[in-house]
Amino acid sequence: MNRPLPTNAILTGVSRGIGNAIASRLAHEHIRLTVTARDAEKLEAAAAEWRDRGADVHVAPGDITDEAFVDDLFAGHAERFGPLEALVHSAGIAPYGSIRDVPVSTFRDCLEVNLVSSYNCVRHAVRAMDGRGDGKIVLLGSVRSHWATFGDYGGYPASKFGLRGMVEGITRQLHQEGSRIAVSLVCPGKTDTDMGNPKGDADAMPPDVVADAVLHTLRAPPGINVYDTVVFPTTMRVW
Numbered sequence: 001m002n003r004p005l006p007t008n009a010i011l012t013g014v015s016r017g018i019g020n021a022i023a024s025r026l027a028h029e030h031i032r033l034t035v036t037a038r039d040a041e042k043l044e045a046a047a048a049e050w051r052d053r054g055a056d057v058h059v060a061p062g063d064i065t066d067e068a069f070v071d072d073l074f075a076g077h078a079e080r081f082g083p084l085e086a087l088v089h090s091a092g093i094a095p096y097g098s099i100r101d102v103p104v105s106t107f108r109d110c111l112e113v114n115l116v117s118s119y120n121c122v123r124h125a126v127r128a129m130d131g132r133g134d135g136k137i138v139l140l141g142s143v144r145s146h147w148a149t150f151g152d153y154g155g156y157p158a159s160k161f162g163l164r165g166m167v168e169g170i171t172r173q174l175h176q177e178g179s180r181i182a183v184s185l186v187c188p189g190k191t192d193t194d195m196g197n198p199k200g201d202a203d204a205m206p207p208d209v210v211a212d213a214v215l216h217t218l219r220a221p222p223g224i225n226v227y228d229t230v231v232f233p234t235t236m237r238v239w
């Protein structure tokens with residue numbers, strides 16, 4: 001049985017890849033959306049297509065690592081759609097390269113986008129949801145937070161291991177306080193996107209598979225947390 005989804009949500013990293021697939025699926029479910037990414041042109045083009053299908057989508061292009069932008073993002077959503085019911089944070093980067101070649105600045109940028117921005121967005125979402133007493137927060141992790149098999153990912157596995165630890169700490173705190181806000185991870189394996197499958201391998205799974213996992217997490221009834229979902233193709237080497 002399909003349980004009701006949230007009626008409104010903020011989605012990050014929506015202009016392409018997994019974030020775009022998630023937003024498209026939620027727009028199809030007529031969830032009122034605030035969507036953000038750095039590429040304003042791609043973001044608006046995607047939103048126009050969803051609006052043509054009857055979706056209520058507000059576009060807010062910007063840099064998710066900019067704290068002032070994030071303040072405005074959450075405040076604008078509340079003014080437009082009312083109390084926040086769901087956040088899906090999928091913005092991220094994956095710098096490739098050997099430890100010999102990837103500079104510290106690139107490693108730092110990876111942590112800033114994948115981990116620090118996640119903390120800031122979760123913080124805003126929890127504060128917004130406190131008044132309701134419940135809500136859904138879903139962060140896109142990675143199978144690399146469970147198995148760091150390959151060695152050409154620079155700071156990527158470090159950022160995703162950190163994200164997993166952060167989500168565990170926040171989730172334990174909220175549940176120990178009696179909060180029904182669910183903070184969850186969806187951890188995809190090799191996915192057919194520019195970032196997740198730069199070599200174009202045929203065994204990568206489509207982004208819609210990850211979108212389905214996010215919808216499953218969002219459909220959990222109030223007070224239930226689908227905490228850590230790992231999704232990967234059976235052909236993927238993970239051990």
